[in-house]
Amino acid sequence: MLRLGIIGTNWITAQFVAAARETGEYSLTAIYSRREETAQKFADETRANAELFTNLTAFFASPAFDVVYIASPNSLHAAQAVQALNAGKNVIVEKPMVTNIKQMAGIDAALKANPHLFIFEAARHIYEDNFQRVSKFTHTHPISGATLTYMKYSSKYDAFLSGKNPNVFTTTFDGGALEDLGVYLVYAAISWFGVPDKANYSPQILRTGVDGSGVMHFDYPDFSVNLITGKTTQSYLPSEIYTGRDTLTIDAPESIQRIDYTTSEDTVDLAGAQDQNPMIREAAYFAKAINTGDTTARDEKLLLARRVHTVMTQIRTDAGIVFSSDQD
Amino acid sequence: MLRLGIIGTNWITAQFVAAARETGEYSLTAIYSRREETAQKFADETRANAELFTNLTAFFASPAFDVVYIASPNSLHAAQAVQALNAGKNVIVEKPMVTNIKQMAGIDAALKANPHLFIFEAARHIYEDNFQRVSKFTHTHPISGATLTYMKYSSKYDAFLSGKNPNVFTTTFDGGALEDLGVYLVYAAISWFGVPDKANYSPQILRTGVDGSGVMHFDYPDFSVNLITGKTTQSYLPSEIYTGRDTLTIDAPESIQRIDYTTSEDTVDLAGAQDQNPMIREAAYFAKAINTGDTTARDEKLLLARRVHTVMTQIRTDAGIVFSSDQD
Incomplete structure (x- = not known):
């Protein structure tokens, strides 16, 4: 024990x-x-x-x-x-x-x-069965792109709007959408598609200097991937992975319950059961x-963590988001 | 007549x-x-x-x-x-x-x-009733962001993949995803949210130099908007407009049949009937x-057309996409 x-x-x-x-x-x-x-x-x-x-x-x-x-x-x-x-x-x-x-x-x-x-980063979603089902799919199909979204109205955002500075919305505590929610998408993209050749992040910057939301663009040799994240708005968008003219739709990269593979002929559900506690x-x-x-x-x-955070640091600093800890 | x-x-x-x-x-x-x-x-x-x-x-x-x-x-x-x-x-x-x-x-x-x-650009979607219902919504609600998607596998893309150069995939004929499909999204964004302070486009460039797909990021003073377009993949994603913690979901900005307004309490359908011929x-x-x-x-x-194409030209040329006609 x-x-x-x-x-x-x-x-x-x-x-x-x-x-x-x-x-x-x-x-x-x-x-x-x-x-x-x-x-x-x-x-x-x-x-x-x-x-x-x-x-x-x-x-x-x-x-x-x-x-x-x-x-x-x-x-x-x-x-x-x-x-x-x-x-x-x-x-x-x-x-x-x-x-x-x-x-x-x-x-x-x-x-x-x-x-x-031992040290592990608690990137919980990559350990789940459905995440690995998607990995198996992306590693056995030619990929032509993806649009992944994780955008959720933060329980702390009302406080932020009322003038307070909750940790997750400050550069002092290295907060913002990319570090809090975007990291799930970067883990997914790198697990499913590999390390991109080029990557950028176009954020919406809040008054504290952190990103409230934003879109990442990852360039691969033959396709590109868009990753949409945010803590200031509520999205219900599913995510999609493209292969030729076919589309794999997943309900949410951070917690996959549905995996629908749609071809010109039909739609097949590839998902398995999901644990109650993710x-x-x-x-x-x-x-x-x-x-x-x-x-x-x-x-x-x-x-994998090193690859994820190499990209995260590059796109964040390129986007002009400065954390207190960057000075250390 | x-x-x-x-x-x-x-x-x-x-x-x-x-x-x-x-x-x-x-x-x-x-x-x-x-x-x-x-x-x-x-x-x-x-x-x-x-x-x-x-x-x-x-x-x-x-x-x-x-x-x-x-x-x-x-x-x-x-x-x-x-x-x-x-x-x-x-x-x-x-x-x-x-x-x-x-x-x-x-x-x-x-x-x-x-x-x-008279001269008119045939931006058909902006004349439709449901488009104007969305306009009315965006002009009477505080906007906190949007994610709009128009991404469709082109009927010409198989020919392109087989080595041919259909007009719509060449810089000679000023083709590519932004000009063909992205323009619908730029019209929607500028009609609904106004001219952005800043805008950029991250494209996936094909062998002919045109963009096969890409994501635009429009920055407004208090929010930002992501516009996803492409002619090389098939997306079924709806589009979303955010207001506070509420979300307006529309099935497709280029041809709106559904407008669902989701609050923490319920979802209301705001759409009207759509013409058979758009x-x-x-x-x-x-x-x-x-x-x-x-x-x-x-x-x-x-x-409006001038505003749309001012932004389109800026984001396209900033992204390094060069058309034959740019030299004229």
């Missing part, structure tokens, strides 16, 4: 803890929060017999857990991942693992110093890799 | 002639084609008692018609429109009226010399303007 420590106590952490427990491979044993009441509340709500921490150094120094799940604000992910590795912990870090590809050097160094440890597959995958010492799986996923 | 002459004898001309007749305002009296058999065949198929021409100068010199409908290859539109005006003919010219905004100077000069004449409204509008001498209508639509 892996003993799990968590940083962050919001809904995504609750969802991950539920998924982790459902795999039968994890037990929640340590909770870090800046405020003890928050940690206690999370422990109560999840009925966890866990040690509570309000000091991050003490948390990482504790022998109470083996694996940390990091769901802090984006700007803290990379530094906390490095800190965790150097404290001898395995790491599951929420997307984005890094907000500037330069931060990967710190992770590489920490991993080199602790080569037996984080189960990743939690199971990470546990298996850690438990079996499968560093090949770790390195393969880390290479 | 307006006496109609036509340049071009393909499906779009047949559709326009049918629409024009259905309005009861036009009679087909002159047909130009490079080959007499083609002109004769069109006359037979449309049961028109029309004079046939294979020489364009003779065609324009003929008193057999008052209004010309121009549906030649894109690269010929502007020059033929000027020629027609200078021959004393009213002009209905297919999209794009011009393929470089510089060509508008010739049209302006010809119109100045013949101020009683060119009837424009044909009726042009006839009425010409018959009543409504130069205000002419100038208003010409201003």
Whole structure:
């Protein structure tokens, strides 16, 4: 049983803890929060017999857990991942693992110093069966393009509009649509089509300097892919992958329930059943890799993460979006 | 009854002639084609008692018609429109009226010399009731963005893939996705949201130098709009206009049959019935303007066309797409 420590106590952490427990491979044993009441509340709500921490150094120094799940604000992910590795912990870090590809050097160094440890970016969607069904499709059909969309009105946007600055809408916390939602699309595009030859991002910039929405354009030798993301509007658009005159329609790249393959003759549903909790597959995958010492799986996923964030950093900085952490 | 002459004898001309007749305002009296058999065949198929021409100068010199409908290859539109005006003919010219905004100077000069004449770009969709329902919506709601798509696998693309160079896929004839299909989206965006502050186009360039597909990004002060077009893939995506957390979904900007307004509470259908032939409204509008001498209508639509093609020329040339006619 892996003993799990968590940083962050919001809904995504609750969802991950539920998924982790459902795999039968994890037990929640340590909770870090800046405020003890928050940690206690999370422990109560999840009925966890866990040690509570309000000091991050003490948390990482504790022998109470083996694996940390990091769901802090984006700007803290990379530094906390490095800190965790150097404290001898395995790491599951929420997307984005890094907000500037330069931060990967710190992770590489920490991993080199602790080569037996594991680090995974919690790109949950790529571990799901339907995502892999689409991968199988794209790797066995000639691709002629794609339009992928993940655009959702943020629960924090009303606060932003009223003049407040929620973390996810600030450059201080490395927020914005690309890092929060666009990352799902970049993972999908690179998994399904490979690394693009050229990529650009045309964002809508908000008053805080982050991107509220935008469209990415990825150029491949024989086709191109458009990726639409946003946190300021609500889209119901499905996504499409084109092959010749045929079209694969998926309901949502970040959580695929439907995969319809439409030819001139008919439409066939290629999807399988989807887990209730979309984080189960990743939690199971990470546990298996850690438990079996499968560093090949770790390195393969880390290479994918590196490719994703190389593109993300390039298109973001080309678009003139500057994060506080870019200066580090 | 307006006496109609036509340049071009393909499906779009047949559709326009049918629409024009259905309005009861036009009679087909002159047909130009490079080959007499083609002109004769069109006359037979449309049961028109029309004079046939294979020489364009003779065609324009003929008193057999008052209004010309121009549906030649894109690269010929502007020059033929000027020629027609200078021959004393009213002009209905297919999209794009011009393929470089510089060509508008010739049209302006010809119109100045013949101020009683009319010229309209056949942007058929903007004349339809449902298009105007959307206009009314966008002009009475705060807009927070839009994603519009018109992407259709061209009937000529198989020939292109087999090594041939159909006109619509060449820079010689000012072809490509932006000029052929994207123009519908630019008309929609400018009609619904106004002229953008900034605009760019990220195309997929084919071997002939034209754009097979691409995405436009229009920046407005408070929101941005993404326009997806293409002739090399088949999309079934609807289009969306965002207002706050609500979403207006339209099935297809170029021919709107459904307008669904989705709020957190419910979805309401705002669409009205659509004509069988989508060119009837424009044909009726042009006839009425010409018959009543409504130069205000002419100038208003010409201003819109100027705005559309100013943006089209800028984004196309910025994207490095060079037409033969750019040199003129």
